[in-house]
Amino acid sequence: xxxxxxRSLTRSFGGVRAVDEASFDVxxxxxxxxxxxxxxxxxxxxxxxxxxxxxxxxxxxxxxxxLRRQTPHRIARAGLVRTFQTPRxxxxxxxxxxxxxxxxxxxxxxxxxVFATPRFARSHEAIAEREARRLxxxxxxxxxxxxxxxxxSGGERKLLDFARVLMTEPRLILLDEPxxxxxxxLGAQLLEHILELREQHGVxxxxxxxxxxxxxxxxxxxxxxxxxxxxxxxxxxxxxRDERVVDAYLGAQV
Amino acid sequence: xxxGAYTMAxxxxxxxxxxxxxxxxxxxxxxxxxxxxxxxxxxLRADYFAITTIAFSEIVRYVALNEDRLTGGSQGTINxxxxxxxxxxxxxxQRFQTKVQGWLHLGSKDVTMLVLVWSxxxxxxxxxxxxxxxxxxxxxxxxxxxxxAAASLGKNVFSYKLQxxxxxxxxxxxxxxxxxxxxxxxxxxxxxxxxxxxxxTIVILGGTARTWxxxxxxIVFGVIYAGTRFFDFPPFSYFDSADRAYLRLAxxxxxxxxxxxxxxxGLLGKREEMVLE
Numbered sequence: 251x252x253x254x255x256x257r258s259l260t261r262s263f264g265g266v267r268a269v270d271e272a273s274f275d276v277x278x279x280x281x282x283x284x285x286x287x288x289x290x291x292x293x294x295x296x297x298x299x300x301x302x303x304x305x306x307x308x309x310x311x312x313x314x315x316x317l318r319r320q321t322p323h324r325i326a327r328a329g330l331v332r333t334f335q336t337p338r339x340x341x342x343x344x345x346x347x348x349x350x351x352x353x354x355x356x357x358x359x360x361x362x363x364v365f366a367t368p369r370f371a372r373s374h375e376a377i378a379e380r381e382a383r384r385l386x387x388x389x390x391x392x393x394x395x396x397x398x399x400x401x402x403s404g405g406e407r408k409l410l411d412f413a414r415v416l417m418t419e420p421r422l423i424l425l426d427e428p429x430x431x432x433x434x435x436l437g438a439q440l441l442e443h444i445l446e447l448r449e450q451h452g453v454x455x456x457x458x459x460x461x462x463x464x465x466x467x468x469x470x471x472x473x474x475x476x477x478x479x480x481x482x483x484x485x486x487x488x489x490x491r492d493e494r495v496v497d498a499y500l501g502a503q504v
Numbered sequence: 505x506x507x508g509a510y511t512m513a514x515x516x517x518x519x520x521x522x523x524x525x526x527x528x529x530x531x532x533x534x535x536x537x538x539x540x541x542x543x544x545x546x547x548l549r550a551d552y553f554a555i556t557t558i559a560f561s562e563i564v565r566y567v568a569l570n571e572d573r574l575t576g577g578s579q580g581t582i583n584x585x586x587x588x589x590x591x592x593x594x595x596x597x598q599r600f601q602t603k604v605q606g607w608l609h610l611g612s613k614d615v616t617m618l619v620l621v622w623s624x625x626x627x628x629x630x631x632x633x634x635x636x637x638x639x640x641x642x643x644x645x646x647x648x649x650x651x652x653a654a655a656s657l658g659k660n661v662f663s664y665k666l667q668x669x670x671x672x673x674x675x676x677x678x679x680x681x682x683x684x685x686x687x688x689x690x691x692x693x694x695x696x697x698x699x700x701x702x703x704x705t706i707v708i709l710g711g712t713a714r715t716w717x718x719x720x721x722x723i724v725f726g727v728i729y730a731g732t733r734f735f736d737f738p739p740f741s742y743f744d745s746a747d748r749a750y751l752r753l754a755x756x757x758x759x760x761x762x763x764x765x766x767x768x769x770g771l772l773g774k775r776e777e778m779v780l781e
Contacts, residue, residue, distance in 0.1 A: 300656065326658035338653035340646050350639070351646050352657045358639030359659075361667060365634070375639060418657055 251314055253278040253422055253454050254330070259298055259308035268294040269305070270478035276422065276471075279452040281444065283465040286475035287498065292458045293335060295475070296424050300332040301325040313421065327354070329421035333428065335458075337407035341400025345391055348399050348410055349382035350375075352417035378417075385413040388443060390436065405432040412440065416447070425457040429464065441468055466490065474498070506564050506695035508534045508677030509684040510575055513593040517584045523596035531677040537564075538673030539666055546665045558700055568692040580691025581684075597685045621682050625719065628675065633715045635671070644668055648713075702729075705760060711770025720771055728756055 252275035259272040269291045276282045284292050297303035299310050301322040310317040312330050326332075340348050356378060357363045358371035386392040389409040394402065402410060408431055415423055429437045441464065447453040459465050465472060466486040474481040474489060476498040482489060489495050511530035515521045521529070545556045568575045576583035585591040605616040635641055643664055646654045651661050684690050702725070710721025729752065743751060763770070 302652065302656075321660075322652070322655040323658050323660050326656055331658075332656055334653075334656070338650050338656070340649045340653060342649055343642070343645060347642055351642055351654070351659075353639075354658060356639050359643050361635060361638075361640045361671075364638040364640050365631075371638065414657065 252276060253280075253313060254299070254456070255309075255311040256295075256299065257309045257311075259295065259305050259310065261294060261298060261303065261305050267478045269298065272308070272475070272478070272480050274473045274480055274483050276454055276456050278421075278454055279448050280470045281448060281455045281457070281468055282471045282473060283469040284456060284458045284473045284475065285460075285462070285465055286481070289477075290475040291478040292475055293426060296332060296426055296458065300330065300424060326418065329419070330424070331415045331418050331420040331422075332424035333408075333411045333415055333426055335426040335430075337404070337411040339399045339402065339407040339410055341398060343399055344396050345386065345399045345402065345410060346379070346382055346395040349385055349414050349417050350378055352414045353378040353382070354417075354419050382413075382417060385416050388416075389413045389440070405436070408432050409436065409440070420453060422454045422456065425455060425459075427458055427460065429459060429461055437464075444468070505676045505680035505683060505699070506561070506568060506692070507537050508680030509690055509695075510568060510680075512681055513581050513584060513684060513690075514574065516593040516596075517581075517591050523593065526593075527681050530681065531674055534673040534677035534680075535670045538669045538676075542666050542669040546662060546669075558697060561695065561700060562697060565692045565695050568695070575692070578691060578693075580693075581689055592688060594685050594688050598688075601685075617686055621686075624678065624682065628678065629715060629719060632671075636715055645713075705756065708760065708770060709763065711773025714770070714772045714774075717770055717772040724771070725756075728752070728759065 254276035256275070257273050259269050260267065261269045272291070272295055274282075284295070286292055294303060298305045299317070301317065301320050301324070304319075312325070312328060315328070317325055317328075317330075320328075340351070343351065353374075356371075357367065357374050363371050383392060383395065386395055389412060391402075391406060391409060391413065394406070399407070399410060408428060412425070412428060415425075428440065432440060444455055445468070448455065457469075469486060471483065472486055472489040473483050474492075474495050481494055481498060482492050484492070508530045511533045512523070512526045515526035515529060516523045541557065541560050545553055545560075548556060569578055571577070572583070575581075581593060584593070601613060601616050601620070604610075604620060605613065608616070608619065610616045610619065636644070643654065643659050646657075646659070647661050647664055654664075655661050680695075683694065706718060706721040706725045708721070709724050710717030710719075
């Protein structure tokens with residue numbers, strides 16, 4: 251059984267089938283890249299898997315459980331967390347608060363607990379804060395911890411979103427173009443963190459990425475989409491040799 | 505406010521429940537009404553949601569106006585027990601107020617009321633302040649800014665919205681109770697939409713998204729609203745007192761416009777928070 255099983259997922263907008271009978275797996279502790287030209291349906295697929303968009307047909311199973319008709323917050327709590335293509339930074343909260351917000355099972359987030367067991371809530375907050383600061387250090391945003399998140403640049407916001415997602419203690423992270431707008435040095439570090447998280451914590455990644463060099467180097471499996479359909483699934487080498495992929499995607503670029 | 509005040513008054517006069525117990529039940533009923541309103545309407549976008557809540561308050565007022573047998577209708581609470589049988593709902597409150605007045609050696613009933621209302625307000629404000637600064641409040645602030653982001657991090661947006669509605673209902677009910685106790689009489693007209701707009705004015709004056717902005721806004725608003733009655737210097741002295749009463753509404757309007765132009769964040773708000781995107 252794979253960690254994530256997507257089967258015959260279909261969704262259309264008007265007459266266009268944005269996602270058309272898409273099926274693929276994501277194994278536990280793997281890095282799977284989802285590539286394809288613009289408009290191939292990658293983001294729609296992300297939206298369906300994370301519960302923000304309803305599929306007309308098809309099933310998504312995560313860790314053996316069907317996710318059909320689940321709300322986004324339930325899916326996130328189950329350990330399947332996503333980032334957005336344009337970072338959804340909460341600009342009016344501080345950078346630290348953005349990360350703290352993602353703390354899972356926080357007793358302080360229950361109003362009754364805030365007043366009934368204030369010490370428990372506070373001690374949990376202290377633990378969460380330590381973890382949040384550690385994650386901010388990881389993405390080199392610790393200097394900005396107390397600034398409004400709205401003061402961060404686009405690339406920094408990507409990193410903040412990444413730190414925030416890690417805070418939720420996920421099992422599978424969906425990353426929508428994590429490297430776009432991030433400076434290359436930092437991008438390389440980000441990739442190291444991804445690899446490290448997989449090694450040490452068994453976190454799996456499904457990422458949409460346009461930097462093919464990076465995709466080919468880092469991923470175990472590549473899923474190629476075109477016009478809503480899954481064109482092929484394979485190892486980076488297999489995909490590189492597949493002529494259909496070259497035609498549909500790589501060919502268009504060369 | 506209306507639901508809180510009416511529930512308390514009706515229960516006290518008509519069922520013989522003690523006034524204090526009635527007040528607690530009134531708060532409970534208000535919460536229920538808030539949740540009931542929230543269930544279907546919270547899916548709406550912010551401004552449409554605001555419109556439906558105002559409509560809901562108007563429905564409550566019209567029900568109070570027309571259900572004579574339940575609420576006393578347009579004649580107000582004096583008619584609660586039917587024509588000719590003038591009954592009061594606030595005997596317990598009057599006794600309590602006299603006692604407090606004695607303990608604190610206060611000069612008059614009005615001063616006692618002032619002390620009581622502000623103490624209650626202070627307690628509630630401190631509680632609110634603690635709640636808003638807690639992780640619970642952090643989730644609320646995140647939802648205010650971006651529901652999807654909050655949901656993507658595992659927060660149950662709908663539940664938090666209902667909770668904030670419930671908190672709002674408690675505050676409204678308490679305000680309604682004090683209103684009812686202060687005047688010993690009220691009628692549906694006391695809960696006209698104007699009251700809602702005054703509340704908005706107070707929030708805008710003080711600055712949105714700041715706990716302490718509300719009392720500051722309330723004091724400033726109160727001083728302007730009540731104080732402008734006593735404007736007897738030019739140009740106000742050219743008008744007689746009846747006209748002046750209307751003129752002050754215009755003065756409030758001008759102040760609001762000026763505030764929006766020069767200090768859109770309110771007296772205490774943070775301007776930086778308005779420009780961050």
